[in-house]
Amino acid sequence: MSANRHRVVIVGGGFAGLAAARGLKRAAVDITLIDRSNYHLFQPLLYQVATGGLSPADISAPIRAILHRQKNVGVIMEEAVGFEVRSREVVLREGRVAYDTLVLATGVRHHYFGHSEWEPEAPGLKTVEDATEIRGRILRAFEEAERASGNGDKAALLTFVVVGGGPTGVELAGAIAELARHTLKRDFRKIDPSAARILLVEATDRVLPSYRPELSAAAERALTGLGVEVLTGTMVERVAGHEVTLRSGDAGRNLATRTVLWAAGVQASSLAEELARETGSEVDRAGRLRVEADCTLAGHPEILALGDICHLAGTGGKPLPGVAPVAMQQGRYAARLIADRLAGRSTAAFRYRDRGSLAVIGRAAAVADLGRLRFTGFFAWLLWLFIHIMYLVGFENRVLVLVQWASSYFTHGRTARLITGRGQP
């Protein structure tokens, strides 16, 4: 690295940050990529780790390995904790890193709408640690039910509540249903795992509310077919003491359960707030940074916010969705913008090319919305498989995931169902 080159510091090695770094491959810049993990995580498949279908490493790739041929990038595994905008520095837990251009892409974390006390009982799914924790909770519930003496305890242990009917909630509920109805079917002697109740709770009037209504309806039919109870128009009012209180209109009811999973809300990583304070930028209700049309902060052309952490109005004024394609396109856009600036060229505003949405409900069941083309069932599922395999980083990961999907397709098996961890109850 040369001391005089333009210094680009990217915080976050997710889809946006990684795409930005790779997009700058040929640029005469010195890049520092900062992430608190040493791996890039393919989050869209995290629910399969949480339900024992895949191992964490199958959907992860070491950031250093991805970038090792790109000589203009240095990687630092550290947590960024703040910014010093005047001196143009990122503050790390230990030390600082100076930038000429800053790219913030640290994504989102769970949001409990003012009820952060629910978190211990209703974990969300964002990290590998979340996924192995949730996997342990789901599997341990069946283990404890096998040993429970009272019927009430057994019933509570075999009741799984997934809060939030977006893609993650739909995928999680479908996968838990398959785990209970098929994978674990003959594994127990004193309980019938297929009698487990899986409830999917969604506040709006349909699952996958960001999709078209006919796809929501197809998804709901597929979920019901798998044995998931879909409760739309239902809010969670309380999560405490192995019980959730649900409210649907005027009617409230309590449900005994030992496993509540949170897929209902996200808010921007706390670094968005730090940066907003430093720059005087605005954040939206979810804590996302409002950015200009070129993903920079108002008054700070040297700072870009990308991916889930930024609020950029799409067509119709609604913010762009927090999905991988937006993040990847913004990452590539940021790289182009930086290169253009160095070359003295101007860059048009970022424009999201929406190639469609996909959600998988279970084995051979998915919904696809490709604009004019909308379809459901087996072919949507095949398309989903194909796209997810293609976007996985690393040839070996692709083969490993394919092997496990093929095997589980034919045998209903899920071999990565380990209960691990220290200090868990």
Place this chain on the structure above:
Amino acid sequence: MSANRHRVVIVGGGFAGLAAARGLKRAAVDITLIDRSNYHLFQPLLYQVATGGLSPADISAPIRAILHRQKNVGVIMEEAVGFEVRSREVVLREGRVAYDTLVLATGVRHHYFGHSEWEPEAPGLKTVEDATEIRGRILRAFEEAERASGNGDKAALLTFVVVGGGPTGVELAGAIAELARHTLKRDFRKIDPSAARILLVEATDRVLPSYRPELSAAAERALTGLGVEVLTGTMVERVAGHEVTLRSGDAGRNLATRTVLWAAGVQASSLAEELARETGSEVDRAGRLRVEADCTLAGHPEILALGDICHLAGTGGKPLPGVAPVAMQQGRYAARLIADRLAGRSTAAFRYRDRGSLAVIGRAAAVADLGRLRFTGFFAWLLWLFIHIMYLVGFENRVLVLVQWASSYFTHGRTARLITGRGQP
């Protein structure tokens, strides 16, 4: 299950316990298999998890899934904590289980020869949690070295000390050397991972002391070729404050290091001691239960101890080695003994059929001792691959491990190098 059938309780789902359960497939008994984990672990490959080559689930199989077709087995995931021999009960953390025949096969844990205070700084490798902890320590050392400012710190971070030159120590040291010299070679910008020092410390005068001298010599040559410093005739005198004190004869020296791995000693699981106290049985210095020629405890024909937890004199009076083949053969033997007793037949004493020993040093390097046939190098390695793949439980695991070995053979890659975990430093 029928109330009148002979009740066999097996504590431990390792090689011995699982073989005993499967061996009783056709017997008219009710079997309860108790394990604190929900999976059977293929421990001989655990060092590959600890060095990022494989994922935990690749070498694990859910115990319930293995046994789900065997209707005379119930599985309980719980920790056994003691025994009540008079009433013939196993005491669990919660509740008790009554037996007619008890099979104890809970294996070994690390042994620090009276220096249990070394454990936090020098973890051993017995469980999946140990392996991911060690994997994190090794990888984090390189990450911290990349950021360290002082040369002394860098050197200490890049010094790895493996204590114990048995198969586990040899395999670990070889794998760390390959990780440093090949896998991570181009991943860093400020350090040269291939300059890392890997030391293998062995108290006796050669590595693999239980093998024949010429194979020990071949293993040492292979290790040295990989860049491992082999220190035979060397004892560890102290592990504290990022330093180990080594003693070789009269000469002592201190070595600054941040990663010490313990592969030097094991002792029987604490349940051996519990059972010895209850039955008045003898344990050896490593805490293993001394058993009769038929693996039962003296005066307690209804109690068998199998695998690493038992001390059974082999030819020459030395106890049988703590390896998987002994455990599997004893498990099958125990099943035969129990079935014979129920049929009123007598059973000959247990006889270990030693089919040989294998140890792998690195890519395409291993030593094999098959009695008359002893060889080293590529063919020993191929044999090692073949045998380990064959003994892995589960077709899918075999394919997954093969894919990852093939890939890492051609690319030197190790894709499972995640630093995970909560609350780790």
